[in-house]
Amino acid sequence: LTGEEMHLALSAASLIISRAGSTTIYEIANKAKPSIIIPIPETVSHDQRSNAYSYARSGAAAVIEEGNLTDSLLTSEINRIMGDENVYQGMSKAAAAFARPQAADLVANTLIEIANEHV
Numbered sequence: 001l002t003g004e005e006m007h008l009a010l011s012a013a014s015l016i017i018s019r020a021g022s023t024t025i026y027e028i029a030n031k032a033k034p035s036i037i038i039p040i041p042e043t044v045s046h047d048q049r050s051n052a053y054s055y056a057r058s059g060a061a062a063v064i065e066e067g068n069l070t071d072s073l074l075t076s077e078i079n080r081i082m083g084d085e086n087v088y089q090g091m092s093k094a095a096a097a098f099a100r101p102q103a104a105d106l107v108a109n110t111l112i113e114i115a116n117e118h119v
Contacts, residue, residue: 015081017074020052020063028061029099034081034091035061038069059094 001009010016010031018024020039028035037055039048052063062077081087100106 015078017078020048020055022047022051025051025055025061026100026103029055029095030101032092032096032099034088034095036074036077036081037061037063038066039063041066055098058098060091060098061095 006027010027010033013031013033016028016031016033016035018028018035018037020037025037035055037052039045039052042049049065052061055061056063062081064073064077081091
């Protein structure tokens, strides 16, 4: 997907099921969407598991380890989130609280300040 297609897909989704890359998690949070995160196993990617559980601790997501993933477990989690308005809204609010929509501006301004100090 292109960046624009990803933006549209995230905006249209009610619930997002995704891997746990840090950029992806922040994109999900910026859309304030509940999610089910399935991290790539640690043997392949050392940061995805910690990303997933860090995000889940905020209340914004459920985590299913790839080794535990079954059709019935995934269906059960989807039904749990989508079937309970309190759970759904709580996850949405937690995602919105986790988001840092001004992060790119903050980083850019910090880099400009550092560059100006060295001119």
